[in-house]
Amino acid sequence: MKSPILFLLLFLSIQFCVLAQEQVQRWDRFEITLAGPQNGNPFTDITLAAEFTLGTEKIRVNGFYDGGGSFKIRFMPQKTGQWKYKTISNSKVLNAKTGSFTCIEPQEGNHGPVQVADTYHFKYADGKRYYPFGTTLYAWTHQPQQLEEITLKTLENAPFNKVRMCVFPKYYSNVENEPEFYPYVKTGETKDSKGKTKFTWDLSRFDPDFFKHLEKRIDDLKTIGIEADIIIFHPYDKGHWGFDSLGKENDLRYIQYLTARLSSFRNVWWSMANEFDYIKTKPRDVWDTYTKAVVAADPYKHLCSIHNGSVYYDNWKPEFTHVSIQNGSTVEDFGRATLLRDVFFRPMIYDEVCYEGDLPQRWGHLSGEEMTAAFWHGVIAGTYVTHGETYKNAGDTIFWAKGGRLIGSSPARIGFLRKILEAAPGPLELADPWKDHQTATADSSYYLVYFGKEIKSEWTFNLPKKAGPRANRKFAVELIDTWNMAITKLPDIFETAEPTDYRIFDKNHKSIRLPARPYLALRIVEVKM
Known part of the structure; x- marks a missing residue:
């Protein structure tokens, strides 16, 4: 027979397990893990949050269910000192749990999250200048592991410090593979009369393995100094999975879950959508609701934007920190890039200006010279440009979609420009925007x-x-x-x-x-x- 003390210790280890670091760097991630109920639907039945305090400062952070009876709360401390926390839950097992940790000074390479600086530019939280030199990798985290590792190795030796990437998988020309992980629990899989696979999902239950994999890749990017520009919604589904047409209630539940999991990652940016106006299942006015939901759920106020297809959104709204624009003509020549900056009074990133490659589509066959010149036109105007590559690569991959290796001629030249800009005494502006471009x-x-x-x-x-x-x-x-x-x-x-x-x-x-x-x-x- 077990002793009462041994039984009590065993009970506590199951019912209340806190796996947390005693010391955490400023802008790193502190994580609490609690054992909780698995009956019913823990994703919808259980609410969980924690209030973190340092002196008079109080920050409330949402928790989430991570599967297997495990609940987590993540926190990114922005001040050094002794933080205390107390959990808040509708479950007695999870409620009123307390603890503390020490936030210490950041170590070398940890500059904190990127923020807006000087109206049109960016800095890390510690004051170090950040100049975005991005690339596009829409579905890279939905590929076989070997290809993902090749992509990371490529990025490690590339000049880019920002990656645009989708949460949901992409079903589009040149990227129609089934991923290993899906965001929701799959309840069915059938073939229609044409042999096309149809899926059904339990939209009230997320698959934690999908999000754990995404988180690992975001951390992989952080290790090599790259910001993850996370695209929350996109139109590239074509009814294959239905992730572009979940309905408002499910969209908001997804936003709540995603932000609870990712807000504490210091290298995360929020991109509400890629080509928002091409997602025909979502009316224009719903984007205000979704954007406010993201901003309200993120206590650290990470950078936030929305990307257009043919029609610009209201980028001057206070929820948006910068402007993400698709428009190749803005950087084809001198003087155009600054015009939109003067409209929105935000940092301007031309995140899609067509891509270097050899696709037949007009957006996918810039020369290396044209891609490089686009970056120079943008930088000279005090704006920023994002790269993409659409050459067919080994294994029939295209970097812009699946990742892999870079074979184009522009990345080296873009890296050369990045070194020039980072060696300057500060961000560039047109010296005389009226006449000298x-x-x-x-x-x-x-x-x-x-x-x-x-x-x-x-x-x-x-x-x-x-x-x-x-x-x-x-x-x-x-x-x-x-x-x-x-x-x-x-x-x-x-x-x-x-x-x-x-x-x-x-x-x-x-x-x-x-x-x-x-x-x-x-x-x-x-x-x-």
């Missing part, structure tokens, strides 16, 4: 001039008067070959004269000889002599 500035000591496709044999040193340097300041110039990824320091030192009309020239009107080829730029930096 080729000259960007970080401040009056730093300029970047991009010539694009234009071939010039000579360039007379000149800068915009607007926000320009005073007279008698000296500048060195470097010639940047953006395609061949070469930087050449020029021997001359230029000295500014008093402005003439709207321009500032060298006092001796000195010029620079340029090689007769396109895609050149100049980096102009003040020197102290």
